[in-house]
Amino acid sequence: MSLTFNSGKSVGRFRKKLIAQTVATSLAAAAFTSLAAEQSEPEEDISDVIVVTAQKRVQNVMKVPVTVDSVSADTIEESGSILLQDIDKFIPGFDFSEGTMTQAGVTIRGISSPNISVGSDPSSATFFDDVYMPRAAQNVLFSDMQRIEVLKGPQGTLFGKNAAMGVVNMIPNAPQEDFEGFVKGTFGTDNLVRIEGMINFELLEDVYFRANFLTNEQDGFVDNVARPEWNEGTKIWELGAENHDAARASVKWQVSEGTDVTFSYDWDNLEQAPPMAIGLSEYAWENPNDGVPGNIDPFADKAENDVRHGVEGRDMTAYTLKINHDFDQYWSMKFVTSYREWETVNRQDEDGTANITRYLDTSNNEDSSIFYNELQINYVGDKLSYVGGVTYSKEDVWQESEINVTTDTVARLVTGDLNAQVKQVVGGEVLSGLQQAGLIDMAMGDVDTAAAIYACTLQGLDASNCIGQVSFADVVDQAYADSGLEMDHLWNADEWSNVLSAFGMDASPEFVAATGDLTYDLAAQMFGSPLIFGPSFSGMFWSENFVNTGDFTSYGIYSDFDYQFTDKWNAFFGLRYTRDDKEFTWEITETQFTEERPGVTNILFPAVPQFGAEESWNELTGRIGTGYQINDDHMVFASYATGYKAGGYDSLNISSATQPFEPEEVKNLEIGYKGVLAESLRTTLAFYHTILDGRQRSVESKPPGQNQALPTVVNEDLVLNGVEVTLEWEIIDGMTFGAVTDYRETDQESEAFYNAVGELIEAMTISGESSVNYTLTYDWMMDIGLGDTRLHIDYVFAENTRVFEVGQPAFVEDIPNYYDDRQDLNARISWASENENWELAIWGKNLLDNRYVEGSLGGRTAGVLGTPYVTINRGLEAGVEVKYGF
Structure with missing residues (x-):
């Protein structure tokens, strides 16, 4: 969620506000708890329906003494979600960027990390089927997903690698014995065609097979009217067009009652429009109806992106082997080994015009792989539970960051x-x-x-x-x-x-x-x-390209103990040792225009032959905490945890060879409450105090002697204080109302850096509070006597904080909707036959048809070439869905 920053030391006012809110909420929770404790056991405990593996054990989410949110398969389907960016609204303190598929990133409690540099890592780890997913591999399609878990706060002890601020854990369905399957088609606005299917059956005795696929294609919503000569014979994408396919096949062999082996193959193919750049300058596409030179209306349905061979693409495959074995009723093990490789291209317009003398495009091309392994040992006794293990991963990365301009530019x-x-x-x-x-x-x-x-x-x-x-x-x-x-x-x-x-x-x-x-x-x-x-x-x-290679090795060993002192009181303690070794190289290629004009040299960045650096980092992280089960419906918990993210190198800043950026180190104190109030209101409250040292933040920077601004990593220290609230009220049988929100205050000490136009921004301390944001949901399973009828509605509100940004050009006042708060209303109503073979649905997204400028006015060419641009959201979408299950 976004932050509004105010210069100066106004921390006291914010803290008083936070303390007041915390006390009020705590008193309310305590009152509800006392009331519920006096009441008899409910006939049906709604907290029994959600399980998680947040502690590497299968547990009821309402009994786990840590902050974890879970999005079920039903919610994924009812909301029409296929990506992490579709479900972040259901989880307080969690955001997944919508910018690009190959450079997207996780934000937890306001903290994100740069993903453009292969020399660095994210602050929050993403796992798919127990396997760590690096940078460009994080954003995968949801197909046949069991649930999504998001754990907030340091998770280094159990999840390890780069889980300093939290973990996103995607859990697909595994092969099982029963025969089942489905085929589903979704059709809608802008020629949306989404086809999904799954089949599961017993292949041989005790051998089960499960396969699924999803293909998603949708036209763009902004007509790209640029037709440069260099794109003759090349597809010119409408802005916002999507084309993404994925498939998965798994085979599970139940070797014995206590042993199973699963092998999975994942395939992911992306080829769609590059990130949009709608120019808002006098050189951009001119709307003939407004009589104004250039374009200041980003919603005019036309733009000129003349990028040469523009496309965002990814070709990714993965192979995963998992072995589970029970030694006896107490001891068990799990072994996971996986190899994933991907190639990406993200060639995008950086000026938002078709002016040949102001042309600049960039492309982030990657050819990388990761070999990930984990051996885990589990013990479950009457009082003591134990999880321990070792991890090993090796990444080989190659990245080319292209910067292309025309000779006219x-x-x-x-x-x-x-x-x-x-x-x-x-x-x-x-x-x-x-x-x-x-x-x-x-x-x-x-x-x-x-x-x-x-x-x-x-x-x-x-x-x-x-x-x-x-x-x-x-x-x-x-x-x-x-x-x-x-x-x-x-x-x-x-x-x-x-x-x-x-x-x-x-x-x-x-x-x-x-x-x-x-x-x-x-x-x-x-x-x-x-x-x-x-x-x-x-x-x-004219091209000047950065080429980087990396060889990253990570080791970890961990142990975590959970002891049940009484039926109501437990405590846990864990430690992990992590070591990261990184070898990295840089090269800046000489422009190929030297062949056309002898004697010319690079004008943006001097050519540099390949050279390298290497460094190692290690850290001991841990956690300690306790949970107290007041009764079957209510629990309180507290924990203290530390987290770590490895240091690294800035792929676009060769000075980091001698000055690699430092690791991120996190300390987090958290208290919380989970319970079912008045037999029907599931409630989760979490209060946290986080200290983050060495946060690695990416800024557009143009230091002296550099002709073009580039993403550069700077370090800063932060202190976070916040609260997260999740409510789910079962009004009557089959009807629920939900709400999620969070509030956060941040004190930030940043180091000095040069901004995108070459101005030195001095080191400073600033304080801020998160914007107002919340999501409301309503679900109703209607009993009309003819099968099952379901209604899902969600409403998302996010406060616009651009009004607090300083130094904006005057013309932003004329940009339509630039200062609007975000308000999205989405709905789906479905009917399923009594035998559940057929399901029909009508759905709508952004039913209010609100249009927004995504992010802020920007662009790497805004200062040098006078060509700022923005991206925008898609308007109202609606469609139908047909599903046949067997």
């Missing part, structure tokens, strides 16, 4: 440099004129005073009216503007002719136009700069 950048040189010449002439007029002597050598006297003299004013109001730079700026020598682009014959004349080369505009590259080549020789080249090179591409 390069010529524009060169134009800026020439303008600066011409301006220096004009400045020299102004200085010489002031000296010859004796004004500098009159001003006793002060050039600003001399310039002020000169400016007043021209206007017939007394010098006192200008001194202190006009500077030498102001006079130079005016003289330069009056000279007519400033060029928009050096390939403009009239402008180029004027500049040549200023440098003593007599060339008329007609001569410049008629002789092609001749005058440019002559100027290149005069200035000794091959970067001055003529218009015959137009339409070519």
Whole structure:
């Protein structure tokens, strides 16, 4: 969830507000608890229906003394969810970015980590079928999923690798004995076609087979009207178009009553539109109906993204072997080994225009793999439970970060440099004129005073009216503007002719136009700069790419004990030792344009031959806590846990070779309550105090000497105080109402860094509070006598905090809906036949048809080329669903 930051030390006010809310909520919970404790046992305990494996054991979610949320298969289906970004609304303190499939990331309690750099890791770990999922592999389709668990707070003891802020645990259905299957089709707005199927049967005696697939395709919702020559014969995607397929096949062999072996194969293929860039500049697509140059309406249904061969793609496969064995009634083991590999491409427009002289695209290409292994030993006794094990993983990564511009854009950048040189010449002439007029002597050598006297003299004013109001730079700026020598682009014959004349080369505009590259080549020789080249090179591409490789090895050993002192009171304690070894290399390739124009060199980043670095980090993390079961319906718990995320390297910052960023270290104190109030209201409250040292945050940075802003990792320290609330009220049999929300305060100490336009942002301490956000749900299983009829509704509210952002350009006030709060209403009504073979449904998303600007106004070219852009959401969606089960 987003944070609104306020400079200064206003922490006290926020803490008082948090303490007041915490006390009020705690008193209310205590009152409800006392009331419920006096009542008789309910006939049906709604807390019995959800199980989790948050502690590497199968447990009732309402009996687990840690903060864990679970999203069931029913919720996934009723909400039409197929990705993590679809279900984050049901979990307080959890967010999954919607930007891209291959560079998405988990945010837990306001903390996320950069995912663009293969040299770093996320702060929250993602697991699928007991296997750790790195960066670009995290975002997978939900197909035949049993449930999703999200654990908040450090989970390093049991889950280990990079679980400093929490864990997302995706649990697919396993093969089983009974024959079952289904085929489902979902059809809707923008030609949505989603086909899903599953089949499960006994292949041989004691050998079970389960397979599923999901294919999801939907047209875009913004027409891309750009048709550059370089995309002839290449698919031009509508913005927002989706095309994603996935399949899974598993075989389970029940070797004996206490032993089973499962082998799974996962396949994932993504080929869809690249992330959108709707330009909001005078150079972007112009709406012919508003008569305004450029575009300031991001919802006009048209945009120009001229990215060459733009696409987001991923080809991923995985093989997993799991062995479970019970030694006796007390001891058991589980062994997991998995190999996953993927190739990705994410080539996207970075300027939001079809202006060839302002073209820039980037592409993050990756070819990586991970070999993950875990051996786990379990003991379950009358009083003592134990989980211990060892983990080993090895990642091999290769990443190429492309930065591509046209030669027309390069010529524009060169134009800026020439303008600066011409301006220096004009400045020299102004200085010489002031000296010859004796004004500098009159001003006793002060050039600003001399310039002020000169400016007043021209206007017939007394010098006192200008001194202190006009500077030498102001006079130079005016003289330069009056000279007519400033060029928009050096390939403009009239402008180029004027500049040549200023440098003593007599060339008329007609001569410049008629002789092609001749005058440019002559100027290149005069200035000794091959970067001055003529218009015959137009339409070519200039690339400067970062290439990184990595070899990462991680080891872990852990033990966790849970002791039941009485029927109501238990305590747990665990430790893990983790070691991470990283070898990493950098290379910046030389632009291929050197083959076309000998002598040119990189203009964005100097070429660097491959070189490497290596480092190791290790940490001992642990947890200790207790839970007290007041009665069958109510429990309270408390825990203290530490977490760790390995240090690493910034793939786009070669200085991190000698200064790798430090690990993230987390300390978390948490207290909570879980219970069923008045026999029908399932309640979870969690209060936490988190200290995060060395948070690795990605910022767009343009330090001195660097011509282009790039994502750069900076470290900062944070203190978090927050509360999370989950409520589920069973109003009557078959009808439930739910609500989730969270509130958080943050104190943040950041280090100094250069922002995207090269300004030094000093180290500072800022404080803030999370925006207002909540999700309301309503589910009703209607009894109309003809099968089962279900209604699901969810409403999501998120406060817009852009109004608190400083330094925004004035025109954002004219961007429609830019300051709107987010309000999404979604619904689905379904009917299933009495034998449950057939199910029909009608569904709608964003029923209010609200349109939003996603994220903030941005773009790597906003400062250099004047081309900011935004992304937007899809409007109202509706459709039908047909399912046949067998």
